[in-house]
Amino acid sequence: MKRFVANDYASTALILMALTLITFSTGLFSRVDNLLFDIGQKLHHQPAPDDVVIVGIDEASLKVLGRWPWPRETHAKLLQRLHEEGAAAIGLDIIFSEPDSTSNNHNADAILAAAIKQANNVVLPVMLESTRLNGQVIETLPLSEYASNAADLGRVHAVLDDDGIARSIYLYEGVGAPVWQHFAQAILNVAQHQPSKNNFALSNQADATVNVSPSNLSLVRRDQRRISFLGASSHFLTISYAQVLAGEYTKGLFQNKIVLVGATASGLGDTFSTSVSSAQQLMPGVEYHANVLQSIRTNHLIKTVNSPITILVLVCFALLPLFWLPKLSALLGLVSSLVYFVALGFCAALLPQMLDIWLPPAATLFSILLAYPVWSWRKLEAAQRYLDDELNHLKHSLTNSPTQPADVSYDHFDARIAQVRAAGEQLRYLQDNRKETLAFISHDLRAPLARALQLLEQNPAVKQQLAAPIGQALQMAEDFLQTSRAEMLDNTSFKELDFAGLVHQSTDDAYEAATQKHIKLQRDIVDNVWVNGNFGLLQRALLNLILNAVKFSPQHAVISIQLSIENQQAIFSVTDYGPGISVEDQGKLFKRFSRASSSNTGTGSAVTEGAGLGLYFVTIVAEKHHGSVSVQSEVGKQTCFSLSMPIVS
Amino acid sequence: MKIAFLEDDLAFAQDIVNTLETAGHLVQHFVSGRACLKALASEQFDICLFDWEIPDMSGFEVLSSLKLKGSYPPVIFLTGRDAEEDIVKVIESGADDYIVKPPVASVLVARLNALHRRNHAKDNKNQVLKFGHLSVDFGKRRFEVNGEFVKLTEKETELALYFFDQQGTLLSRGHLTKVVWGTTPDIDTRTIDVHVSHLRNKLLLLPEHGWRLTSVYHQGYRLERLS
Structure with a gap:
């Protein structure tokens, strides 16, 4: 059986492993992964940092300041205002890739450039866009007069997953080489007075080694990180652009704060779905960057564990x-699988919050769901295989015919049933055979022995020498026969018996042996004790116990024979005041072919030794009657054998 | 008495024949079932002693044939088999008693005598029989133990008188039910056991007092006087 279990494990493990790998590599359930990640993000809610302020280009500002784009002097005014208020860093999430075209003032660009220079802490965005025609990626930088005055530059982007939801960013991106840091990183550099992390050396290197080739012009990205969102949209402190210009804010609002300026009006198109925002409430790009900034600053960017x-x-x-499926029942196995499924999904969702790593669990969850059916299937197959094997084996050992093919596969259910029936018939046949053998021993072996004993009675000359060995042989045959009968006993032959009558009768049967040793058999037997059982075997078992006591009792002793009822059990006990049995010998008493140690036979009794089956026989009979035998003995004082079995009320 | 003895084991049969003849009986020994049956049809026998396994016709088959013919002498089976189901089979076949091989000579003779006595019963009706401590007055239906009157119920008395009358013979449960409880055939199986148990206790039918009251594999009872 062990072999099958080991095979079961192996095959189930292989199937589950394959399932996991295939599911993982094909990304079949990546939606589930994303869903779990989003659930984790939604469950995780943290207060927005109080040193980050978003100045939003919202609908109200558009109403006040007119249609977008606004003249650049307006932005210059805003920067001046923020500078005056002592902002620590200003991230201006507005693209200035072309010269001003909306302002009447031809100096507008210069004014804004001057404001940027004056503030000296303004970060401007870099765009990486693919052209509409051939997918060629181009870098769009701010006008050079802006770029040269900006404190730092950073790439603005959010990675949209297959489901159109933004969850991550790349720390570095660029055409041909991952040159550009993220916009939020740039703002953080300025606020913390850190040098820029833009790595132009990479770009130069790339240029130097490889000439213009298509790969050189493709987008190169590095270090994708998921964002740990602090909350849904409008979680950060946001103030309207127009209000800032109008001075409608509390004094010191921008003092030493990181200020992000960007579009929040949905009409400007810079909004998208994120893990924490539903389709109804999209997150503006500027707030997304604020979340990125906070994640970078607190080291909570979530790294996806490598493949x-x-x-x-x-x-x-x-x-x-x-580990646990094989140990549990079918129902518990099912329940435990479901509990494990939910628990693991939950843990995976919380993992990013706790360890800042992300591990897509869908492949495993899928396997877990299938683990129970797969295991059950393998188990069933193994059980079937085992049964087939056993059946084959049984058939083989039963028929012993060499013409049978070694392996018979049971393709049909009916064939199996037929096999079981055949095996059953074979077993019955063998049973009958055994009965016949027993009858043989009973009739043909015992009879001549008994007759030999009888003949000896008529010939005293040889009786002395032969009586003992022949008697012993007869007793052995007798014990063997009775024990075999007891072992084959089944309760279909049971009848309701008068147990008190049985005890009386067994005592009567032992009377002659007792009288020979002048032993008195004292009866203390309650009436009306009914049991279900086999008359002959029970009677012999009781007689064995009494004769045993007679055998070990000294001459003129008393043997007490009792029958009582306790807790719905009939308790038969025989107490003799013989030599007693030591504790270590007590354990061996009821085993097959055990004989009482020689110290116990010191009474010089003439009772012939049997095959050592006497007490074993009693044990078997008791067990077949759902009862038990026990012994209590004190060396030198007394021995009490008890047989108890359930009564019929 | 005249005994029809069916047994195919010649050496064993000679022992039995010797034993029975020593006891003063007339024995006719058969080795074939057919021959035995033929003899039983033409001659008068007092008792049949059959072995179980005979090559041409088993003891059972001979008994079945006898039954078809109507009246026949009592039958005792000699059997080497002493498993419970074998004994049950013997009793159910309608045999009057059985003896396990090899028989103790005294037992064999006692059984034959008991059965013979039953079939040629003298009228015990008005006798008073004494057995050591016990006296049985058939006429007055009274029992005394050590000179003291023992009160028995109606059915107990009925059963006890029958046991003493049929001493030494095997009385099947069905037979006892019919004789003692004839008017109420559907008695509980425990009833007989309970009554027997009462008799044992009240009349002290124990080996110490020279009696043995045995249940024969739950199939019937036998009351024996020990020598």
Whole structure:
């Protein structure tokens, strides 16, 4: 059986492993992964930092300041105002890739450039866009007069997943080489007086080694990180652009704050779905960057675990149910699988918050869902295989015919049933055979022995020498026969018996042996004790116990024979005041072919030794009657054998 | 008495024949079932002693044939088989008693005598029989133990008188029910056991007092006087 279990484990494990790997590599359930990630993000809610302020170009500002784009002097005014208020860093999430075209003032660009220079802490965005025709990616920088005055530059973008939801950013991106840092990183650099992380050396290197080739012009990205969102849209402190210009804010609102300026009006198109925002309430790009900024600053950017480790962990967790499934019942197995499924999904969703890592669990969850059916299937197959094997084996050992093919596969249910029936018939046949053998022993072996004994009675000359060995042989045959009968006993032959009558009768039967040793058999037997059982075997068992006591009792002793009822059990006990049995010998008494140690036979009794089956026989009979035998003895004082079995009320 | 003895084991049969002849009986020994049946049809026998396994016709088959013919002498089976189901089979076949091989000579003779006595019963009706401590007055239906009157119920008395009358013979449960409880055939199986148990206790039918009251594999009872 062990072999099958081991195979079961192996096959189930292999199937689950394959399922996990295939699901993981094909990304079949990436939607589930994303869903779990989003649930984790929604469950995780943190207060917005109080040193980040968003100045939003909202609908109200558009109403006050007119249609977008606004003249650049307006932005210059805003920057001056923020500078005066002592902003620590200003992220201006507005693209200035072309010269001003809306303002009447030809100096507008210069004015804004001057304001940027004056503030000396303004970060401007870089765009990476693909052209509409051939997908060529181009970098769109701010006008050079802006760019040269900006404190730092950063790439504005959000990665939209397959489902159109933004969850992550790349720390570095660029055409041909990952040159540009993220916009939020740039703002943070300025606020914390850190040098820029833009790595133009990479770009130069790339240029130097490889000439213009298509790959050189493609988008190169590095270090994708998921964002730990603090809350849904409008979670950060946001103030309207127009209000700032109008001075409608509390004094010191911008003092040493990081200020992000960007579009929040949905009409400007810079909004998208995120993990934490529903379709009805999209998150503006500027707030997304604020979340990125906070994630970078607090080291809570979520790193996706690399593939090999992910696969390893996924497979481990997928195989974990194999530890408990074999130990549980079918129902518990099912329940435990579901509980494990939910618990693991929950843990995976919370993982980013706790360890800042993300591990897509869907492949494992899928395997876990299938673990129970797969395991059950393998188990069923194994059970069937085992039964087939056993059946084959049985058929073989029963028929012993060499013409049978070694393997018979049971393709049909009916064939199996037929096989079981055949095996059953074979067993019945063998049973009958055994009965016949027993009858043989009973008739053909015992009879001549008994007759030999009888003949000896007529010939005293040889009786002395032969009586003992022949008597012993007869007793052995007798014990063997009775024990075999007891072992084959089944309760279909049971009848309701008068147990008190049985005890009386057994005592009567022992009377002659007792009288020979002048032993008195004292009866203390309650009436009306009814049991279900086999008359002959029970009677012999009781007689064995009494004769045993007679055998070990000294001459002129008393043997007490009792029958009582306790807790719905008939308790038969025989107490003799013989030599007693030591504790270590007590344990051996009821085993097959055990004989009482020689110290106990010191009474010089003439009773012939049997095959050592006497007490074993009693044990078997008691067990077949749902009862038990026990012994209590004190060396030198007394021995009490008890047989108890359930009564019929 | 004249005994029809069916047994195919010649050496064993000779022992039995010797034993029975020593006891003063007339024995006719058959090795074939057919021959035995033929003899039983033409001659008068007092008792049949049959072995179980005979090559041409088993003891059972001979008994079945006898039954078809109507009246026949009592039958005792000699059997080497002493498993419970075998004994049950013997009793259910309608045999009057059985003896396990090899028989103790005294037992064999006692059984034959008991059965013979039953079939040629003298009228015990008005006798008073004494057995050591016990006296049985058939006429007055009274029992005394050590000179003291023992009160028995109606059915107990009925059963006890029958036991003493049929001493030494095997009385099947069905037979006892019919004789003692004839008017109420559907009695509980425990009833007989309970009554027997009462008799044992009240009349002290124990080996110490020279009696043995045995249940024969739950199939019937036998009351024996020990020598």
